[in-house]
Amino acid sequence: MDTVIDAHNVSKVYNKDTIPVYAVNNVHLHLERGEFTALVGPSGSGKTTLLNMIGGLDKPDEGNIYINGQDITQLSANALIDFRLRNIGFVFQSFNLIPVLTAKENVEFIMQLQKIKRKDRDARVNQLFKQIDMEEKLNERPSKLSGGQQQRVAVARALASKPQFILADEPTANLDTKSASNLLDIMARLNKEENITFLFSTHDQRVIDRARRVITLVDGRIVNDTSVVSTSHMEDKLHN
Numbered sequence: 001m002d003t004v005i006d007a008h009n010v011s012k013v014y015n016k017d018t019i020p021v022y023a024v025n026n027v028h029l030h031l032e033r034g035e036f037t038a039l040v041g042p043s044g045s046g047k048t049t050l051l052n053m054i055g056g057l058d059k060p061d062e063g064n065i066y067i068n069g070q071d072i073t074q075l076s077a078n079a080l081i082d083f084r085l086r087n088i089g090f091v092f093q094s095f096n097l098i099p100v101l102t103a104k105e106n107v108e109f110i111m112q113l114q115k116i117k118r119k120d121r122d123a124r125v126n127q128l129f130k131q132i133d134m135e136e137k138l139n140e141r142p143s144k145l146s147g148g149q150q151q152r153v154a155v156a157r158a159l160a161s162k163p164q165f166i167l168a169d170e171p172t173a174n175l176d177t178k179s180a181s182n183l184l185d186i187m188a189r190l191n192k193e194e195n196i197t198f199l200f201s202t203h204d205q206r207v208i209d210r211a212r213r214v215i216t217l218v219d220g221r222i223v224n225d226t227s228v229v230s231t232s233h234m235e236d237k238l239h240n
């Protein structure tokens, strides 16, 4: 087994000096490489707080978070920025592409920060745009793309640095049915063919239906953790 995310006794408390709110309360979470997992739960149950701590965007008040064996809670602020850049891909609800850059430049930007040579960048960009079925939109600005296309570019951007995993916070919330289904097809294909690990935070039944493991948070605690054997997986097994 190849553990990618290992969160131990993780808690986050807001309003410590008045009436404390345990946004995340003593959570243990373990994810293996290749998982396609959804974090679900009512509004305010702590999904975003937990995702942000796993992504190194926020620090826990208690506990440790190991990413590929490295405890990110012990890193300095600068080391954490560098770690994030190299190891974690983010996809957000609102796409967050840079409007003045083309689709290609949005994806390339991360690789420029990593000082990857132009030739290697070009090869990687071409491969990524093929994977998101958008080779013909490389040079378009985000405003010329549909929401679904923008989110596919955001997925390519998240993958640019070959991260350990992708954190996707409500990635389909702003998409119509067809675009959401198309995005999920692409993510599922990347998961299956490239073994890319996805952790979603979502309310969206369309995402939950595709997940192979569903973890439910209520009041900052994990109350359910169910692995699903999907029909397509059963079919894969039957064919192999």
Ligand SMILES: Nc1ncnc2c1ncn2[C@@H]1O[C@H](COP(=O)(O)OP(=O)(O)OP(=O)(O)O)[C@@H](O)[C@H]1O
Pocket (backbone or CB within 6 Å): 014, 015, 021, 022, 023, 041, 042, 043, 044, 045, 046, 047, 048, 049, 050
């Ligand atoms: N910066 C903050 N200051 C104070 N309380 C906060 C802060 N951020 C989150 N909280 C509280 O922590 C709890 C968990 O919030 P969080 O946003 O993680 O939940 P969520 O499950 O992602 O909700 P949603 O599904 O609505 O996005 C809530 O009670 C929220 O009010």
